[in-house]
Amino acid sequence: MDGRGAFGAGRVLRVRRSAVLSVLAFLAACSIAPPAREEAPRAPVVEGWPTIPASAKFGQVSAVDVDAQGRVYVLHRAGREWNEPFPKEPIPEPTVFVFDGASGRLLAQWGADQFIMPHGLSIDPEGKVWITDVGREQVFRFSPEGRQELVLGQRGVTGDDSGHFGRPTDIAFSGGEVFVSDGYLNHRVAVFDRAGRFLRKWGEQGGGNAGLEIPHGIAIRGEHAYVADREHGRIQVTDLAGGNPINWKPDGLRGHPYSVKALTDGRVVSIEGRDNADRSGALVRIWRPDGTIERSLDIALPGDGTSLGHDLAVGPDGMAYAADVYGNRVAKFDLAPRK
DSSP, X not given: OOHHHHHHHHHHHHHHHHHHHHHHHHHHHHHTOOOOOOOOOBOOBOTTOSOOOTTOOOOOEEEEEEOTTOEEEEEEOTTOOOOSSOOSSXXXXXXXXXXXXXXXXXXXXXXXXXXXXXXXXXXXXXXXXXXXXXXXXXXXXXXXXXXXXXXXXXXXXXXXXXXXXXXXXXXXXXXXXXXXXXXXXXXXXXXXXXXXXXXXXXXXXXXXXXXXXXXXXEEEETTEEEEXXXXXXXXXXXXXXXXXXXXXXXXXXXXXXXXXEEOTTSOXXXXXXXXXXXXXXXXXXXXXXXXXXEEXXXXXXXXXXSOOEEEEEEOTTSEEEEEETTTTEEEEEEOSOOO
């Protein structure tokens, strides 16, 4: 065999070896390919709701709630994106928009020069607006018109005690008590009275039955607290002191719940911002009181990485609203199945 023949034989071997490696790589990729996205019926979203003026700076919608009059309060970051370390200066544009629930007309806007990285918004039974800011490490109470009335926590200081937070995420209410899910750095629920006096806390780090890993949303109904235990991919249900925890995590469902709300009929609604393969989306679950799933609805925009379901609310008329961070929108939709 001359030099050219030997070269040719070596090339053939290399080609064959490359082909074999390619096949092996393909088979390995197939074996670790992520599961298909969960198929769920599309939610009947109300088109054209809300009406946002062209001049308004609106984006990164993180929270939504509805008051007793049907006004929808939307918290957004006015174009600011989550980048760490967080900026020091507050967002100069209004970050709270108030819409008429029926028509979608913009009624008011406030919150300019107030927040660093606004996150959660909840309305208490008296109509007061409570907001968490993970950049400022604080919880605020405002009048419905946006007048600041109360501040909890020390600005910019992280802690796990009665006077500090670890990136607080959400707020819920029961009687005269205020429940704060806390949060990205802490692993607890902190409870205060309406004047801001610390009462108690619960929660711990770890994957045990009582563990919390980014408690991202909280709801109260009767004597039960429901926490969106985001990174554990479950909803934790306890009493109002954090006792007797049980966890809702049906087999085969491993999405990450970002928000949870309790309905008046005993059911619970959650929204998942990521699935079990960490792909972003917006999947709504309606839970029966026993922790089984009644049905699911998909409210994500078409395409990958276009939506991140972050919060939801249900109005007095039964219509639901979802905050979509990646989609820069709040979506109004009907929870009831189509007839």
